[in-house]
Amino acid sequence: MTAAPDTAPRAARSLTLRNLHKTYTARGREPFAAVRGIDLAVEPGEMVALLGPSGCGKTTTLRMIAGLETVTSGEVLIGDRAVTDLPPGRRDVGVGFEGYALYPPLSVRENLAYGLRARRARDVGPRVAAIAERLEITDLLDLRPAGLSSGQKQRVALARALVRNPPVLLLDEPLSHLDAGQRQRVRRELKVLQREFGYTTIVVTHDQLEALSLADRMAVMDGGVIRQFGTPDEVFDDPADRFVADFVGEPSINLVGGTVADGGGAVRIGGAGTLPTASRARAGTRVQVGLRPQDCELVGRGSARPALSATVGVFEYLMEFGLATVDLAGQDPPEAGGGGPGRFVVQTPGGASLDPGAPVLIGARPEHVHLFDPGTGERLR
Numbered sequence: 559m560t561a562a563p564d565t566a567p568r569a570a571r572s573l574t575l576r577n578l579h580k581t582y583t584a585r586g587r588e589p590f591a592a593v594r595g596i597d598l599a600v601e602p603g604e605m606v607a608l609l610g611p612s613g614c615g616k617t618t619t620l621r622m623i624a625g626l627e628t629v630t631s632g633e634v635l636i637g638d639r640a641v642t643d644l645p646p647g648r649r650d651v652g653v654g655f656e657g658y659a660l661y662p663p664l665s666v667r668e669n670l671a672y673g674l675r676a677r678r679a680r681d682v683g684p685r686v687a688a689i690a691e692r693l694e695i696t697d698l699l700d701l702r703p704a705g706l707s708s709g710q711k712q713r714v715a716l717a718r719a720l721v722r723n724p725p726v727l728l729l730d731e732p733l734s735h736l737d738a739g740q741r742q743r744v745r746r747e748l749k750v751l752q753r754e755f756g757y758t759t760i761v762v763t764h765d766q767l768e769a770l771s772l773a774d775r776m777a778v779m780d781g782g783v784i785r786q787f788g789t790p791d792e793v794f795d796d797p798a799d800r801f802v803a804d805f806v807g808e809p810s811i812n813l814v815g816g817t818v819a820d821g822g823g824a825v826r827i828g829g830a831g832t833l834p835t836a837s838r839a840r841a842g843t844r845v846q847v848g849l850r851p852q853d854c855e856l857v858g859r860g861s862a863r864p865a866l867s868a869t870v871g872v873f874e875y876l877m878e879f880g881l882a883t884v885d886l887a888g889q890d891p892p893e894a895g896g897g898g899p900g901r902f903v904v905q906t907p908g909g910a911s912l913d914p915g916a917p918v919l920i921g922a923r924p925e926h927v928h929l930f931d932p933g934t935g936e937r938l939r
């Protein structure tokens with residue numbers, strides 16, 4: 559009987575986190591709860607991005623999954639096997655972390671082959687050559703790590719994580735040191751490899767575009783908890799709260815104070831006018847209104863649609879689309895230099911151009927007008 563070749567896709571495994579906590583305790587310092595109860599169910603072969611501001615606990619979470627950090631409480635399961643207390647080498651995960659040791663005395667080729675040899679894999683040479691080709695590091699194979707740039711080291715670290723076809727792959731900012739062109743190519747290759755081999759993948763990133771383009775679903779974290787877990791579309795179009803609405807999206811969502819209009823279904827924004835909303839918040843409720851630049855629609859004068867009156871401040875032409883910064887009518891003047899309370903950014907279709915000083919009317923579809931509690935940031939549905 560012939561054994562299956564080493565390069566065959568491995569049966570994908572699920573990855574489950576159950577009420578995961580991490581409290582750092584250092585002598586002479588207050589204990590610090592970096593991760594405060596994370597539940598996450600990643601499907602076999604799925605790619606999930608952990609996204610969130612610096613210090614929100616992304617790397618700590620990844621390190622606990624890898625076994626590089628002890629777990630204060632909770633469970634990590636790969637498939638149905640609890641791995642919480644296993645050392646990293648027995649978890650069957652591939653790790654591509656920044657600065658995760660490449661062995662300095664070994665060449666890049668030997669670094670890539672090392673893990674395969676340790677597992678008595680076959681076809682070591684061809685497998686190393688194949689992954690090197692795909693990550694554009696063939697010409698680096700005979701160099702030692704010390705002679706590599708940070709971008710080159712990053713691609714070698716990624717190749718080393720991928721060459722084993724691990725059932726679970728953990729990546730921390732895998733493309734951060736690459737230049738724009740290379741980042742795009744390696745990102746695409748990573749996605750192709752992931753589809754081909756079916757590794758269940760968690761990728762930590764600061765970069766929203768990276769998260770959007772790579773991930774099947776994303777978990778938006780803040781303060782050691784997951785605020786929302788969903789597809790990029792769900793998170794963008796249906797944010798769980800103001801934090802998620804504000805963190806995800808480029809340019810940022812417009813936020814302005816308003817009051818739910820008589821009869822509901824619309825929200826009044828000072829003297830600027832009203833917008834329709836799908837929220838069922840009660841008439842008279844004071845709210846914060848969120849509307850994405852991409853969801854703003856320019857309304858023709860004389861239209862009966864509810865809309866906000868504004869004046870164009872600046873217009874930036876960005877080829878495929880334009881960005882107009884407008885001042886809403888009847889609002890407090892915006893703070894000097896920054897987006898004040900009455901300032902909106904409006905994305906316009908390519909080809910359209912708006913002159914500074916021009917009056918405009920901004921409308922939106924009701925489902926795009928999100929209302930939040932001004933104090934807690936909770937979504938008012």
Ligand SMILES: Nc1ncnc2c1ncn2[C@@H]1O[C@H](COP(=O)(O)OP(=O)(O)OP(=O)(O)O)[C@@H](O)[C@H]1O
Nearest residue numbers: 582584590592610611612613614615616617618619
């Ligand atoms: N070994 C440690 N001892 C004490 N506190 C730590 C330790 N490692 C991390 N922290 C703290 O835990 C919090 C979460 O850190 P973590 O590195 O997980 O965040 P992150 O979301 O990955 O941030 P970044 O995007 O900046 O890497 C931070 O406030 C950090 O200062």
